[in-house]
Amino acid sequence: MANMKRIKRFLPLYLMMVPGLVYLVVNNYIPLAGLQLAFKKFKYTAGIWGSPWVGFKNFAFLFKTKDAWMLFRNTIGYNLVFLVLNIILAVAVAILMNEIRSAWLRQVSQTVILIPFLLSYVVISYIVYAMFGQSNGMVNNSILKPLGVEGISWYTKPEYWPVILTMVQAWKSFGYNSIIYYATIIGFDRTLYEAAAVDGAGVWKRIVSITLPLLKPTVITLTLMSIGRMFYSDFGLFFQVPMNSGMLQKATTTIDTYVYRGLMETNDIGRAAAAGFLQSVLGFVTVLAANMFVRRVESDNALF
Amino acid sequence: MYSKSEKRFSQAAAVVMLLLSLVCIFPVVLLVMSSVTSETALLKNGYSIFPEEFGFEAYQYLWFSRSKILRAYGMTLASTAVGTSLSITITTLLAYPLSRKKLPGRNFFAFFVFFTMLFQGGLIPSYMMWTQTFHIKDSFWALIFPSLLLSGFAVIMMRTYFSTNIPEHIVEAAMIDGASELKILTRIVVPMSKPILSTVGLMTALAYWNDWMNGLYYLTKRTELYTIQNLLNRLITSADFLSNNQANSMIAANIQVPSVGVRMAIAVIAIIPILVIYPFFQKGFVKGIVIGGVKG
Numbered sequence: 001m002a003n004m005k006r007i008k009r010f011l012p013l014y015l016m017m018v019p020g021l022v023y024l025v026v027n028n029y030i031p032l033a034g035l036q037l038a039f040k041k042f043k044y045t046a047g048i049w050g051s052p053w054v055g056f057k058n059f060a061f062l063f064k065t066k067d068a069w070m071l072f073r074n075t076i077g078y079n080l081v082f083l084v085l086n087i088i089l090a091v092a093v094a095i096l097m098n099e100i101r102s103a104w105l106r107q108v109s110q111t112v113i114l115i116p117f118l119l120s121y122v123v124i125s126y127i128v129y130a131m132f133g134q135s136n137g138m139v140n141n142s143i144l145k146p147l148g149v150e151g152i153s154w155y156t157k158p159e160y161w162p163v164i165l166t167m168v169q170a171w172k173s174f175g176y177n178s179i180i181y182y183a184t185i186i187g188f189d190r191t192l193y194e195a196a197a198v199d200g201a202g203v204w205k206r207i208v209s210i211t212l213p214l215l216k217p218t219v220i221t222l223t224l225m226s227i228g229r230m231f232y233s234d235f236g237l238f239f240q241v242p243m244n245s246g247m248l249q250k251a252t253t254t255i256d257t258y259v260y261r262g263l264m265e266t267n268d269i270g271r272a273a274a275a276g277f278l279q280s281v282l283g284f285v286t287v288l289a290a291n292m293f294v295r296r297v298e299s300d301n302a303l304f
Numbered sequence: 305m306y307s308k309s310e311k312r313f314s315q316a317a318a319v320v321m322l323l324l325s326l327v328c329i330f331p332v333v334l335l336v337m338s339s340v341t342s343e344t345a346l347l348k349n350g351y352s353i354f355p356e357e358f359g360f361e362a363y364q365y366l367w368f369s370r371s372k373i374l375r376a377y378g379m380t381l382a383s384t385a386v387g388t389s390l391s392i393t394i395t396t397l398l399a400y401p402l403s404r405k406k407l408p409g410r411n412f413f414a415f416f417v418f419f420t421m422l423f424q425g426g427l428i429p430s431y432m433m434w435t436q437t438f439h440i441k442d443s444f445w446a447l448i449f450p451s452l453l454l455s456g457f458a459v460i461m462m463r464t465y466f467s468t469n470i471p472e473h474i475v476e477a478a479m480i481d482g483a484s485e486l487k488i489l490t491r492i493v494v495p496m497s498k499p500i501l502s503t504v505g506l507m508t509a510l511a512y513w514n515d516w517m518n519g520l521y522y523l524t525k526r527t528e529l530y531t532i533q534n535l536l537n538r539l540i541t542s543a544d545f546l547s548n549n550q551a552n553s554m555i556a557a558n559i560q561v562p563s564v565g566v567r568m569a570i571a572v573i574a575i576i577p578i579l580v581i582y583p584f585f586q587k588g589f590v591k592g593i594v595i596g597g598v599k600g
Contacts, residue, residue: 034429141350
């Protein structure tokens with residue numbers, strides 16, 4: 001009886017949650033069941049549930065090709081580079097921003113460095129094309145030509161793309177990350193800095209012995225989040241920015257672009273599903289492991 | 305007051321930040337300047353921020369194709385408006401009960417939301433489900449529903465805000481006065497939570513405005529549903545997608561299609577609204593990044 005009353009009292013709250021929960025079931029939970037496709041030979045007519053099981057054949061098929069190694073190397077390799085570069089850049093920019101005296105300049109730079117973050121990767125791919133297009137690109141025409149260097153066919157030479165993609169990624173995201181660190185820095189106790197100044201510590205000394213140690217928790221949190229995304233890549237960056245150029249695939253294929261091509265272009269659903277399955281499962285395991293590690297070392301900074 | 309070395313450091317910081325700001329806007333300026341350069345100058349010198357000769361052929365050409373572009377703009381506006389309002393509604397409706405400490409099963413539901421951030425099915429299962437079970441392909445809803453409508457992250461962010469900023473006793477006092485839960489939510493909680501609502505709203509709106517993936521995956525035949533981002537995406541592979549009778553008559557009249565400039569002009573048209581309104585929502589936007597990044 002008391003239970004009924006309790007449920008009745010909270011019924012309106014449960015009803016409120018229904019639309020959101022239904023959406024999560026549909027958008028997030030039902031697809032988890034679809035992961036079984038990695039162990040099936042998909043037939044459009046039979047659907048996910050009706051397609052026949054094939055055991056680990058899709059995985060064997062995936063790892064027989066050179067693709068598998070390339071996929072994981074690219075995905076993890078880029079992520080590691082981005083992770084380190086993003087931290088260094090963002091922390092450095094946040095510290096610089098904090099040292100600027102002119103409030104006006106601080107405000108303007110804070111506004112401007114976020115502009116790249118507002119642009120979609122489709123728009124960014126046009127910008128990259130404006131710079132690296134072979135016959136009309138700015139780099140070939142305005143930089144290499146005056147130097148007497150022959151124009152480079154950027155979109156057919158994979159060796160340049162690790163650098164180009166890293167630059168584009170850093171350009172798009174450093175503002176966002178800097179703002180997070182900057183907001184953390186402004187929250188620090190000013191008296192610490194004043195005391196250090198009284199003791200004669202210079203700017204550099206204060207950065208090294210006050211700002212950086214205090215930033216550690218934020219660095220750990222953001223690093224944890226990136227590690228959790230270690231097997232994921234930004235589809236826009238790796239698909240749009242190289243304009244899906246076939247000749248660049250050695251340098252630009254990540255798990256996400258591979259899965260997309262398997263599904264939409266080459267109709268190689270078995271291997272794509274196997275790669276997608278590994279992405280989901282390894283991604284999940286990595287988040288748990290990273291979090292467990294942090295919980296053991298610095299329990300306050302664990303995400304959950 | 306300040307020592308000499310401090311002053312120098314702060315000046316150096318100012319210079320570096322100015323340079324970085326330039327790096328951030330330079331590509332955008334390149335885009336804009338290229339779009340207003342004459343086609344002959346573009347063919348001769350390539351894209352450049354110092355046009356040898358200004359020219360507006362690119363925009364003239366786009367004006368001929370304005371029906372497609374305006375239509376795509378309409379779709380962008382519609383999907384952003386519908387998507388954002390639906391999203392903010394169901395996010396709030398889910399986050400508020402989770403913030404109520406006495407709700408039985410609260411921890412279970414919170415975990416149910418949180419788990420979606422840890423483990424995802426990925427593109428293939430989602431694609432199969434949306435197309436085969438929900439038949440969303442080539443419909444307006446393809447721009448709204450898949451992946452964008454509700455994020456577990458936003459729910460948790462909002463719940464944290466509610467439980468730290470709405471004092472329990474206010475809610476309880478309202479209940480004693482006989483207010484219904486819905487009334488408490490709309491009359492008390494929502495008005496007290498404008499910062500988080502506008503933050504989540506802004507982020508969601510930006511995601512809808514910039515989204516091109518749903519269109520790429522799910523709009524294959526009905527290209528009249530393309531948003532401006534989908535149109536841009538399509539123009540990368542098929543540059544003649546914009547051509548129509550009027551544009552063709554331009555070609556027939558022996559006017560050369562300014563294809564080099566058109567690419568940049570259409571990209572400029574896609575980003576202008578964002579750049580124009582950005583200064584007005586910049587503050588809220590920064591606040592959103594801070595809330596989302598530091599405390600998730």
